[in-house]
Amino acid sequence: MTELLAAIRSFIDERALPLERDFLTRPFAELEPRLNELRAEVKRLGLWAPHLPAELGGRGLTLTEFAHVSALLGETPIGHYLFNAQPPDIGNCELLHAHGTAEQQAKWLVPLARGDIRSCFAMTEPEFAGSNPVWMAATARREGGDYVIDGHKWFTSSADGAAFTIVMAVTAPDAKPHERASQIIVPMNAPGLELVRNIPVMGDVGSGHASHGELRFTGVRVPVTNRIGAEGEGFALAQERLGPGRVHHCMRWLGICERAFRLMCEHAVRRELSPGHPLGEQQAVQHWIAESRAEIDAARLLVLDTAQQIEARGAHAARDRISLIKFHVAGVLQRVLDRAVQVHGALGMTDYTPLAFWYRHERGARIYDGPDEVHKSAVARRILKGFGLKRS
Numbered sequence: 001m002t003e004l005l006a007a008i009r010s011f012i013d014e015r016a017l018p019l020e021r022d023f024l025t026r027p028f029a030e031l032e033p034r035l036n037e038l039r040a041e042v043k044r045l046g047l048w049a050p051h052l053p054a055e056l057g058g059r060g061l062t063l064t065e066f067a068h069v070s071a072l073l074g075e076t077p078i079g080h081y082l083f084n085a086q087p088p089d090i091g092n093c094e095l096l097h098a099h100g101t102a103e104q105q106a107k108w109l110v111p112l113a114r115g116d117i118r119s120c121f122a123m124t125e126p127e128f129a130g131s132n133p134v135w136m137a138a139t140a141r142r143e144g145g146d147y148v149i150d151g152h153k154w155f156t157s158s159a160d161g162a163a164f165t166i167v168m169a170v171t172a173p174d175a176k177p178h179e180r181a182s183q184i185i186v187p188m189n190a191p192g193l194e195l196v197r198n199i200p201v202m203g204d205v206g207s208g209h210a211s212h213g214e215l216r217f218t219g220v221r222v223p224v225t226n227r228i229g230a231e232g233e234g235f236a237l238a239q240e241r242l243g244p245g246r247v248h249h250c251m252r253w254l255g256i257c258e259r260a261f262r263l264m265c266e267h268a269v270r271r272e273l274s275p276g277h278p279l280g281e282q283q284a285v286q287h288w289i290a291e292s293r294a295e296i297d298a299a300r301l302l303v304l305d306t307a308q309q310i311e312a313r314g315a316h317a318a319r320d321r322i323s324l325i326k327f328h329v330a331g332v333l334q335r336v337l338d339r340a341v342q343v344h345g346a347l348g349m350t351d352y353t354p355l356a357f358w359y360r361h362e363r364g365a366r367i368y369d370g371p372d373e374v375h376k377s378a379v380a381r382r383i384l385k386g387f388g389l390k391r392s
């Protein structure tokens, strides 16, 4: 593991960081050929998709081992992509590996694991509160051996250029809320499936992998064999995906925190307020640095402990810890990024460092995969139940 982390560290520092500035200032599509060259290099070095099992070309790391890798990759916005460990593909790979049929795995998982194609995951709808994941309008109606899908989705990350999406749609409207929907593979070129637009996010419309799409499904027909798992199992599969997925996100955020921290310290030493007097002499800056260090280190321990609990007891048993890290680390990320931007002054607002990119795109960390408030209430309700609270 130590050797693997050292090899990834060198690749990030020597090969990825020089390309980062272009990523921050140019459309993804323009940079894709150069990113693909680096992806090929990662493969040649035997570092590809370390979270995937060996039979899929990875290194079969455990969740805890991959958490360490994810923190390193998170130090640059292109890290996870270069190692084929980027969301949403990582979650789709895990889902297809655990629940896909042999045919689905051959057709979709194998090329996804090789990095030949990309994918996306379409669950959230603009007209319905995504915080209530069982409430949606998209339907998949059975007609003979097919599903006919109608629906409207948005914030489908990386839809632009994806080969397929996994869509969550209601297959049994009269079933219990948690058993109504199924997850179904839909090729992005299926007739009736339209990428309406890439949604502008804080002024950045994005493109390719680095985008969030709005999708419309109008009478989209796919074979019933495209369903993943049993009918009505969509919600349960989504929950299963989200447990380890939140550990991945949290460690990626801690990677961002480490880089922001380093940039903040370097700038505090380099930038002088008057000749011979660097910014780092200011007590306010010193406090931001100390507070950030404490928050990052504490958050890392909490996330690694959660990963170990998931491995030992399963995601359901570890659900309180998963909720705790989700909102806690998202908060640490916001605070560390904000302090780093502040220390950089106007430079922090530019795209000459990755801080502004993360500041724009990772504000969503407190919203996606369950907003802060949902996780806090879920944990607190279970705690208070132990103290006798009947309902809330």
Ligand SMILES: Cc1cc2nc3c(=O)[nH]c(=O)nc-3n(C[C@H](O)[C@H](O)[C@H](O)COP(=O)(O)OP(=O)(O)OC[C@H]3O[C@@H](n4cnc5c(N)ncnc54)[C@H](O)[C@@H]3O)c2cc1C
Pocket (backbone or CB within 6 Å): 088, 121, 122, 123, 124, 128, 129, 130, 131, 132, 154, 155, 156, 157, 158, 212, 361, 364, 365, 367, 368, 369, 370, 371, 372, 373, 374, 377
């Ligand atoms: C960057 C980004 C990427 C995303 N990628 C994807 C993707 O790839 N696929 C996909 O399907 N979706 C994706 N999403 C959508 C995401 O899952 C939803 O935004 C999320 O589930 C919240 O749903 P909503 O936006 O409809 O907010 P709403 O449900 O409308 O909630 C709005 C706000 O209400 C508050 N709130 C909600 N519930 C409660 C509660 N119980 N108690 C107190 N306050 C509450 C919260 O502050 C919340 O932010 C992405 C979102 C972002 C920002």
